[in-house]
Amino acid sequence: MKIILKEEVENLGEAGEIVEVADGYGRNYLIPQGLAEMATEGKIQQIREKQRARERRKEERRQKAQKTADELSDETFEIAVKAGEQDRLFGSVTTQDIEEVVAEAGYNIDRRDIEMEENIKELGEHTLIVKLFEDVTAEINLEVVPREKDEEQE
Structure with missing residues (x-):
């Protein structure tokens, strides 16, 4: 199951990352605890857009x-x-x-x-x-x- 992490989860990833986890771990722990959400195509696209925008801003700051x-x-x-x-x-x-x-x-x-x-x-x-x-x-x-x-x- 693909999920998007809302917060940093030890040994799994940082907030905003898309990760693959076991169905039970995602459905029974991560999502109910508010640590993650289901990764739909629309949400994945949003995350990637935010990451690209963040990288552009970072590169602009580096050049400045x-x-x-x-x-x-x-x-x-x-x-x-x-x-x-x-x-x-x-x-x-x-x-x-x-x-x-x-x-x-x-x-x-x-x-x-x-x-x-x-x-x-x-x-x-x-x-x-x-x-x-x-x-x-x-x-x-x-x-x-x-x-x-x-x-x-x-």
């Missing part, structure tokens, strides 16, 4: 993420911070700071998607990885520069 990744890799972002002796920072540059600088340039990234071992504590150029989509990452070129004295008083 790839375009953003290419643009991000071409730019260098600059953060001005207070610095002391030997190019050491007062404090550090966090993912939140990076997110804000990138957002000012018109890119929408989430700070949780920025991969950093630890916060940046030195002046200079740094390259960071940002995960934009499942398999799309971008390199962000970040230059940490000392803040000018007149900027500090503002």
